[in-house]
Amino acid sequence: MKCDKCSAPAVLFQRYSGLHLCKAHFFADVEKKIKKEVRKERIEGTLAVAFSGGKDSAVALSVLSDLFSRRGVEIVAITVDEGIAGYRDKALESAAMLVTELGVRWQVASFEEYFDVRVDRLDERPCTVCGILRRSLLNRVAKTVGASTLATGHNLDDEAQTVLMNYLRGDIDRLLRLDHPAKEGLVRRVKPLKYVPEKEVALYAVLKGIPISLDECRYSAGVFRAEVRSVLNELEPKHAGTKYALVKGLERILGLTRREPFQLGHCLQCGEPAVKALCQSCEILRGLQSRGNEAAK
């Protein structure tokens, strides 16, 4: 098969666009989608990039560093060490390779040093706890390094799953908060890979030779997400563009709703933004502590 744009050999057929693309045109297509997403925000000063070492964040970091290094924007990669033996250690090795190659600043922050917690030692709900603590820690470190914006590696598949999960649960509040305007104390988020399908992110990483960690976290991401993921992967080949339609559709709904930034207070314990008296991470840490005390008795 030949590329529909230049007749070089194709490396990919995009069913949703109907195009065969060669390597060069595939790279250009991914980079165009990333640029378009990033341009929705005005990025200056310091841009933090959440960087796990996996394919998504490695591709995001690599393209963003290319895009901004000549524009006077400093990139800081932030890696969260959750304390998962065997998984994070290896991921840190490939992360170190990429930051050295790109020459970007790198901050590693661990749950142990900030929260005195290792995910390894949790008895229950490790993914929920991990997700909340990771979000909170990324926000804190992004503020510490003076970043106005934090880029995360969520790809089209992740986003489509999240949107559909919230619809299926009827959780409209959370749905409307997915793309919230910046609020005091919370660093603005961008998702550069929001419209790049997961398979294409992987192909991009491989064809560009970007060092990535292939280790998956051994804690599963949740049964419901896995179910929604397989439903979407069944639908997509039969109805090309389903994932895109879900994500784009929500964006249109959000554009139609009047979005007044909801008021946030400050956590009584740590001072970070909070909806209730305590922020989510302090609440979760308090829960862990009291269970720990019970067990010690």
Ligand SMILES: [Zn+2]
């Ligand atoms: Zn081509």
Ligand SMILES: [Zn+2]
């Ligand atoms: Zn707090």
